[in-house]
Amino acid sequence: MSATLGDAGAPDSRHHPDLPPFRAERRSVGEDESRRANGPDWDRYADEYQATHGAFLGDAGFVWGPEGLTEAEAGVLGPVAGRDVLEVGSGAGQCSRWIRTQGGRSIGLDLSHRQLQHGRRLDDSTGVSVPAVLGTATALPFADGSFDVVFSSFGALQFVRDLDVAVAEAARVLRPGGRFAFSITHPTRWMFPDDPTEDGLVASQSYWDRTPYVEVDDATGDVTYVEHHRTLGDWVEVLAGSGFRISRLLEPEWPAGHDRVWGGWSAVRGRLTPGTAIVAADLG
Template structure:
C-alpha cells in the first residue's frame, strides 16, 4: 500500500512545481505495473508511436537515420531506442524515472542488445549543444510537465540546425471528452480550451500524478518559439481489426475521434 494513498483525482489546479516533480516518483512506483499491462503490445524492442499501433518501421517519421545520432526523450523502458539499436542506429535513450530505466536494462538482458540509457529530466538534458541530428519521444515527458516549452528549448539546444524533432502526444481534442473508450467517450463534456491539468492527490495533499493539456495552437506556438518548423502533423487512424483498448483509446472512439497527434518538425534556426 502507498505511504500516501490516493484521496482525490480530477481536473485540479495544482502548483506547477509540484505537478512537474510528481512524474518521476509516479513512474518509479508504477513502472512494473505499466509494463505488465502494456509491455506485450509495446514489445521489449519495438518502435510503437501510439495506441493506434503505428510503427516506425512503417511510418519512417524520423527519416533516413544512416550516419545520424539520435536522442530519445522520455524513453520509459527504451523500447523504441532498443529497436533502433537493432537497426544499427547510434541512439541514446533518456528518462527521468530510474524505475523505467531499470526495466529497460532488464529488456537489454532479455534481448541481448545494449541500449545507452541516461537518467535525465527532459527540461535539463546533460548533453552539449548540437550533439544530435534527430530527437523524438513517443508520449514521453511533454504531457507530464507544466512547462513543455522548456523541453522544446532543450531539444533545440542539443540538436544541430536542421535537425528533426518528432513527438507523439494525446490528440488535444481528446481533452474535451471523457477518458472512456466506449460510447460514453463520444460526448464532449469539457471545454477544449480549459487547460486545468488532470491531477491525483494523496491524503497528505501531495501531488502524486499530473498530466497537462495543450491545444494544437499551444503546441505550435511553443515549437515556433523554440525555433522549430512544423513539417507535418500526423493523426493516425484507428486500423481495422485492431480491438485493443488502452485507457481512453479503443475501436469505438477511434472510429470517430483522433486519439494521437504526432508532430514532425525540424530546427529552422539555432536556439536563442
Template sequence: MTVARHGYREVPDDEGGRAARTWWDDNAAEYLADHGDFLGDAGFRWGPEGVTEADLGLLGDVRGARVLEVGAGAAHCSRWLAGRGARVVATDVAPAMLDAAARIDAGRADTVPLVEADARALPFADATFDVAFTSYGAVPFVPDAVAVHAEAARVLRPGGRWVFSVTHPVRWAFPDDPGPGGLTAHRSYFDRRPYVESDPAGHVEYAEYHRTLGDHVRDVVAAGLRLRDVVEPEWPAWNGQVWGGWSPGRGAVLPGTAVFVTTKD
C-alpha cells in the same frame, strides 16, 4: 498510492512537474506488465493505435545517425532503432523505467545507453544529435513543455529533427471512457487545467497537462523549431485492444494521438 482527489484543477507548477518522476517510478512495473508486450512486439509505436515508425517513417533514415529518445520508458523505441543502425541514447526521468530497460537489454546485442535525465535539463552538449524524439514521453507531464522543446532544439545539430507524440488535444474535451460515453464532450477544449491526482494529504501524485493544437504549435515555434507536419493516425483495423480511454470504437470516430514533426533550421 491512494488517490483521495482527482479531477481538473490548477496546481503549483513545481508540484505538478515533480510528480512525473515519482509516479512513473512507482508504477513502472504495473505499466509494463499491462502494455510491455504491445509496445515491444513491433518495437516502435507512436501511440495506443499501434501505428509504428516502420509505418510512418517520421524520423527519416536513421542508419548511422545519432538519435536521442526522451522519456524512453523501457526503451522499446530506442532498441528498435539501434537494430536499424542508429546510434541511440535513451533517457527517462524514472529510475524504475531505466532498470526495466536494462533488464530487457541483458544478453541482447541491440542494447542502448540509458541515462536518467529530466527532459527539461538534458545532460548533453549543444548540437550532439541528428534526431530526437519522444513517443508520449515528457511533454504531457510537465507544466513547461516549451522547456522540453527548447532542450531538444539545443542538443540537435542544425537541420536535425525533433518528433513527439501526445494525446490528441481534441480528446481532452471528452471523458476518458473507451465506450459510447467517451463520444460526448463534457468539458471545454479550451479548459487548460491539468488532470491531477492527489493523495489524502493533498500532495500531487500525478499531473497531466492539456495543450490545444495552437499551444503545441506556439511552443515549438518559441523553441526555435519549424513545424513540418502533424500526423493524426487512424485506428487500424487489426488493433482490437482497449487501452485506458483508447479503443477501436472511439478510434473510428475521434483522433487519439497527434504526432508533431519539427526541424531545427
C-alpha cells in the same frame, strides 16, 4: 512508448489499480510539483505497465501510440542509420532499442528510475543495449548540438509544465537541420471523458481549458500525478518559438480488427475521433 507509449507518461497511466485513494482536480501546478509527482508515479507503475503492454510495444519495437502505428510504417524520424538520436521519456527504451537495430546511435532519458531498470532487463534479454540516463526534459544533460534527432513517443512532453523550456532544450541539443518528433494524446481528446466506451464520446469540457489535470493523495495531500493540456495552436506556437518548422502532422486512424483497449483508447472511440497526434518538426 514510454510515456513512447514506451513508458514514462503513457496514455493509460491513470488506470493502474494499486494507487492509494486520491481526488482528481483541475488546478495550476508548477514545474517542480509536476516533476515530484510524475517521477514517483512512474516508479510505482512501471512493473505493471511493462507486464501489461510490453508484448504490444515489443522489446525492440517502435510504436507511436495505442493505434499501433510503427515508425517502420510511418517514417516520421527519417533515416536513422549512422545518426545520433535522443529519446526523451524513453521508459524501458523499446523505441531506442529499435533504432539501434536500424544502425542508429540512440540514447534514452527518463524521469523514472524503475523504468530505466526495466531497460537494463531488456538490454540483457535482447542483446541490444541502449545507454540511458535519469533526467528531465526541461534540463537535458547533454552538450549543445549533440544529436541529429530528438523524439518522444508519448513521453515527457505532456507531463512538464514548462513546455517552452522543454522544446527549447530539444532545439539546443539538436544540430542545425535536426528533427524533433513526438506523439501526444490528441488535444481534442481533452474535451471528452477518459472512457473507452460510448460514454466517452460525449464532449463534457472545453477544448480551450488548459488547467492541468491533477491527482492528490487523500491521506497525505501530496500531488501524485499531473498532466498538462495544450491546444494544437499552442503546440505550433511553442515549436515556432524555438525555431522549428513543422513538416508533418499525423493523426493515425484506428485499424480495422484492432481490438486493444488502452486506458481511454479503444475501437469504439478510435473509429470516430483521433486519439493520437504525431508531430515532426525541423530545426532552422
